[in-house]
Amino acid sequence: xxxxKQVQVTFDCADPExxxxxxxxxxxxxxxxxxxxxxxxxxxxxxLPPDQQGSAYACVDPTGAGPRLFFxxxxxxxxxxxxxxxxxxxxxxxxxxxxxxxxxxEGERLVALGGVRVRLLEADGFNESxxxxxxxxxxxxxxx
Numbered sequence: 001x002x003x004x005k006q007v008q009v010t011f012d013c014a015d016p017e018x019x020x021x022x023x024x025x026x027x028x029x030x031x032x033x034x035x036x037x038x039x040x041x042x043x044x045x046x047x048l049p050p051d052q053q054g055s056a057y058a059c060v061d062p063t064g065a066g067p068r069l070f071f072x073x074x075x076x077x078x079x080x081x082x083x084x085x086x087x088x089x090x091x092x093x094x095x096x097x098x099x100x101x102x103x104x105x106e107g108e109r110l111v112a113l114g115g116v117r118v119r120l121l122e123a124d125g126f127n128e129s130x131x132x133x134x135x136x137x138x139x140x141x142x143x144x
Contacts, residue, residue: 006067006068007067008067008068008069008070009067009068009069009070009086010069010070010071010072011023011069011070011071011072011139012072012074012078013071013072013073013074013137013139014073014074014077014137015054015073015137016054016055016056016057016071016072016073017054017057017071018136018137019057019071019135019136019137019139020057020058020059020069020071021057021059022113022114022115022135022136023059023069023071023135024059025110025113026088026110026113026115026135027059027061027066027069027088028061028062029059029060029061029062029066029069030059030060030062031057031058031059031060032058032059032060041057054073055072055073056070056071056072056073057070057071058070058071078137078138078139081140082139082140085139085140085141085142086141086142087130087141087142087144088106088141088142088143088144089144090102090103090106090143090144091103091106091128091129091143091144092144094128095123095128096123099123099128099129100120100122100123100129103120103129103130103131103143104120104131106131106143107131107133107143110133110143113136114135114136115133115134115135115136116133116134116138117131117132117133118132118133118134118140119131119132120132130142130143130144131143
């Protein structure tokens with residue numbers, strides 16, 4: 001029998017801190033404390049070799065229930081649609097116009113933080129509505 005494993009979701013990006021802080025706002029996550037011996041992540045970052053400074057950032061669910069999100073700098077930009085994306089459960093249990101209004105309101109909040117609204121997928125009798133979005137570097141996700 002296989003045991004349940006914890007999962008970390010890793011994002012390739014150009015600006016790890018910027019993308020991490022966006023996702024903190026989306027999910028209500030927080031930046032974890034810096035490593036022992038450092039007063040801040042900026043102090044820790046300054047201790048790294050110059051080519052590694054600003055190369056990574058993370059955020060965590062303060063309740064411990066959700067996965068850790070890790071953001072790593074990569075040299076190449078995003079050029080194609082994500083093969084995996086997050087569904088942010090913003091309207092769980094809601095249906096119809098109430099669900100649509102909740103998704104649109106949350107989408108507007110995230111646009112104000114730098115996200116991009118891509119399209120609203122309307123309910124079709126099989127699936128409820130969801131809102132396709134992009135984060136501050138173009139990574140797709142859905143408000144569901």
